[in-house]
Amino acid sequence: MLVKPDFLSWTLQIMDFRKRGSSAKTQITDMNGNEPNPGDLIEIFRKGYKHWAVYVGEGYVVHFLGPEGSISSSSTINLPIGKNNVLKQKLLEVVSTDEWTINNLHDQEKQPRPPEVIVNEAHKLVGTTRSYNVVNYNCEHFATELRYGNAESEQVEEAVKVTLGVTGLSITVGVLIVAFLVWKTQRSSSN
Structure with a gap:
C-alpha cells in the first residue's frame, strides 16, 4: 500500500505531539x-x-x-x-x-x-x-x-448593493428601450 507523504508527515506530527504530552500548546x-x-x-x-x-x-x-x-x-x-x-x-x-x-x-x-x-x-x-x-x-x-x-452583515449589505445596482441598471436599460421604441413609432407615424 502506497502512503502519501502528507499523511505520513501528519501521522509523525501527531505521534510527536503525543510524546510531548497533551499539555503542550499548539x-x-x-x-x-x-x-x-x-x-x-x-x-x-x-x-x-x-x-x-x-x-x-x-x-x-x-x-x-x-x-x-x-x-x-x-x-x-x-x-x-x-x-x-x-x-x-x-x-x-x-x-x-x-x-x-x-x-x-x-x-x-x-x-x-x-x-x-x-x-x-x-x-x-x-x-x-x-x-x-x-x-x-x-x-x-x-x-x-x-x-x-x-x-x-457586510456580506448581506454588499449583496443588496449589487442586487440594487443590477436592478437599477435593468430598469434604466428597459426605460431606454421603451423610450427608443416610442420615439421610433412616433417617427414612423409622422412619415
Missing part, C-alpha cells in the same frame, strides 16, 4: 500568521460565501449554523443540527481545509465589548437554537452581535 495562526485572541471574529473563506465564528480561546470557536447545517464545511455537516445551531468546536475543525483570518471588521468605528463579556455570552449560547435567516440573521450577524452588541 499554536494556531491564520493565513496572515496571526494568532487569535478570545473575542476575535474569525472569517472563514468558503466557496461562494464567508462563514463567521467567534474565537473563545484554547483553540475553540462558537459559531452559528443554519438549521440544516448547510452553511458549513464538510467537517460540520454530521453534527446534531436538529437539536441546536449554536455550536462550540475546535477552530481548525470548523475551518477544515479553507483559509481563514482574524477580522474584527468594525473595530475602527465601533468599540468592541470586553473579551470576557464576548466569551461568556458566546458560551451561554452554545447548544441553543436561534432563528436563522440568510438575509436578516446569519453567522456574520451572530458574530458581530457578540463582539459589538449589534448584529450586522
Whole structure:
C-alpha cells in the first residue's frame, strides 16, 4: 500500500505531539500568521460565501449554523443540527481545509465589548437554537452581535448593493428601450 507523504508527515506530527504530552500548546495562526485572541471574529473563506465564528480561546470557536447545517464545511455537516445551531468546536475543525483570518471588521468605528463579556455570552449560547435567516440573521450577524452588541452583515449589505445596482441598471436599460421604441413609432407615424 502506497502512503502519501502528507499523511505520513501528519501521522509523525501527531505521534510527536503525543510524546510531548497533551499539555503542550499548539499554536494556531491564520493565513496572515496571526494568532487569535478570545473575542476575535474569525472569517472563514468558503466557496461562494464567508462563514463567521467567534474565537473563545484554547483553540475553540462558537459559531452559528443554519438549521440544516448547510452553511458549513464538510467537517460540520454530521453534527446534531436538529437539536441546536449554536455550536462550540475546535477552530481548525470548523475551518477544515479553507483559509481563514482574524477580522474584527468594525473595530475602527465601533468599540468592541470586553473579551470576557464576548466569551461568556458566546458560551451561554452554545447548544441553543436561534432563528436563522440568510438575509436578516446569519453567522456574520451572530458574530458581530457578540463582539459589538449589534448584529450586522457586510456580506448581506454588499449583496443588496449589487442586487440594487443590477436592478437599477435593468430598469434604466428597459426605460431606454421603451423610450427608443416610442420615439421610433412616433417617427414612423409622422412619415
